[in-house]
Amino acid sequence: MRETMTDQTLDPQIHIHDLGQRARKAARGLLSAGTQAKNTALREAARALRSRIGELLEANGQDVKSVEGKKPESFIDRLRLTEDRIEGMAGALEEIAELPDPVGRQLASFERPNGLTIERVAVPIGVIGMIYESRPNVGADASALCLKSGNAVILRGGSESRHSTRVIVECMRAGLKAAGLPEDAVQTVQTTDRDAVAALLKADEFVDLVIPRGGRGLVELVRDQASVPTLLHLDGNCHSYVHEAADIDKAVKVIRNAKLRRTGVCGATESVVVDRAVAQAFIPKFADAMAGDCELRGDTDAVAIDDRLKPASEEDWHTEYLDPIASVKVVDGLAEGIAWVEEHSSHHTDAILTEDDDAARAFMTSIDSAIVMHNASTQFADGGEFGMGAEIGIATGKMHARGPVGLEQLCSFKYLVHGDGQTRD
Numbered sequence: 001m002r003e004t005m006t007d008q009t010l011d012p013q014i015h016i017h018d019l020g021q022r023a024r025k026a027a028r029g030l031l032s033a034g035t036q037a038k039n040t041a042l043r044e045a046a047r048a049l050r051s052r053i054g055e056l057l058e059a060n061g062q063d064v065k066s067v068e069g070k071k072p073e074s075f076i077d078r079l080r081l082t083e084d085r086i087e088g089m090a091g092a093l094e095e096i097a098e099l100p101d102p103v104g105r106q107l108a109s110f111e112r113p114n115g116l117t118i119e120r121v122a123v124p125i126g127v128i129g130m131i132y133e134s135r136p137n138v139g140a141d142a143s144a145l146c147l148k149s150g151n152a153v154i155l156r157g158g159s160e161s162r163h164s165t166r167v168i169v170e171c172m173r174a175g176l177k178a179a180g181l182p183e184d185a186v187q188t189v190q191t192t193d194r195d196a197v198a199a200l201l202k203a204d205e206f207v208d209l210v211i212p213r214g215g216r217g218l219v220e221l222v223r224d225q226a227s228v229p230t231l232l233h234l235d236g237n238c239h240s241y242v243h244e245a246a247d248i249d250k251a252v253k254v255i256r257n258a259k260l261r262r263t264g265v266c267g268a269t270e271s272v273v274v275d276r277a278v279a280q281a282f283i284p285k286f287a288d289a290m291a292g293d294c295e296l297r298g299d300t301d302a303v304a305i306d307d308r309l310k311p312a313s314e315e316d317w318h319t320e321y322l323d324p325i326a327s328v329k330v331v332d333g334l335a336e337g338i339a340w341v342e343e344h345s346s347h348h349t350d351a352i353l354t355e356d357d358d359a360a361r362a363f364m365t366s367i368d369s370a371i372v373m374h375n376a377s378t379q380f381a382d383g384g385e386f387g388m389g390a391e392i393g394i395a396t397g398k399m400h401a402r403g404p405v406g407l408e409q410l411c412s413f414k415y416l417v418h419g420d421g422q423t424r425d
């Protein structure tokens with residue numbers, strides 16, 4: 001039966017209860033699912049995406065049309081699907097199918113003096129609630145990662161992407177059916193009523209973990225209202241620091257990519273921090289490279305070097321623009337650069353551009369972010385680029401998982417204890 005995601009007659013509490021019961025049953029079924037069956041489901045889902053590309057583009061066109069003139073271009077870019085992006089989704093499913101099965105991995109094994117042998121092995125978390133905003137590909141990535149790691153997932157995508165999400169979920173369920181696995185391992189919340197989100201966040205009886213992926217407002221709502229455990233992905237106020245030993249041309253090239261490849265992704269550089277020793281050389285070249293494509297806002301020193309930069313406000317240093325805007329700050333040396341980034345970063349992804357390995361090591365050790373880079377674009381902050389096939393988000397907290405959340409991070413563990421009649425005094 002086709003899921004409409006638009007039925008406002010559904011009672012949110014009853015609906016979430018029903019989804020949760022079905023997801024819990026499906027999760028139990030996945031516990032005994034073999035690697036081959038899971039991989040078959042992923043490959044068949046990829047096949048379904050490709051076979052329905054025309055329908056998916058048409059559905060996505062409805063979604064895009066519904067927000068044109070109402071949302072910024074960066075939002076629409078995240079929402080929009082193309083043939084290449086759909087192929088990327090299908091390819092990610094196939095890549096995840098090729099990855100080792102994380103379930104059942106032996107994480108540790110040891111023998112006690114009394115002869116007991118104890119194993120720690122990886123197991124699925126169970127039922128995961130995935131709440132996300134405009135990017136429809138998140139539904140495919142999350143479903144695939146949950147499936148391969150043996151978890152059932154309840155998706156609650158943004159209302160703006162509901163038509164695209166419907167087709168994507170139908171493709172995932174077709175893959176599950178073809179592999180003989182429970183279709184309810186992938187479900188969607190079929191109402192846009194926001195009370196359903198609140199109900200999902202309180203569904204402790206059925207849901208083991210909630211993962212929000214979106215803007216700070218969504219993440220903070222989940223953090224503040226959930227009684228279900230959460231894995232948080234906060235905003236990406238990412239920094240690129242140009243050290244005095246940077247190769248200026250390399251730094252300009254890398255940071256242009258880090259800012260402009262896709263401005264609406266969480267790994268985009270938002271703030272450029274420049275060592276005073278190279279500011280005169282770097283800032284004009286950087287302004288040349290960004291001219292016409294990106295608005296630059298700078299502190300007093302940066303504006304004095306190149307008046308194409310507009311004066312920055314205090315708010316700029318704390319802003320995730322998700323648009324072609326970047327702030328530029330001049331600092332006096334490595335220590336001040338590290339201090340500035342530590343104070344203003346959202347601790348998602350930060351980078352240093354330098355040819356001095358000691359300076360790079362100091363920066364990478366001192367910056368307490370989920371991802372820290374040396375001489376590379378912050379847009380590599382992505383599970384696919386890390387070899388994970390895809391990601392369910394970038395975790396910015398420090399418990400359980402941090403950075404790109406892939407298959408291994410979607411597992412918990414349990415202990416298997418083997419004895420031969422031992423009793424405890």
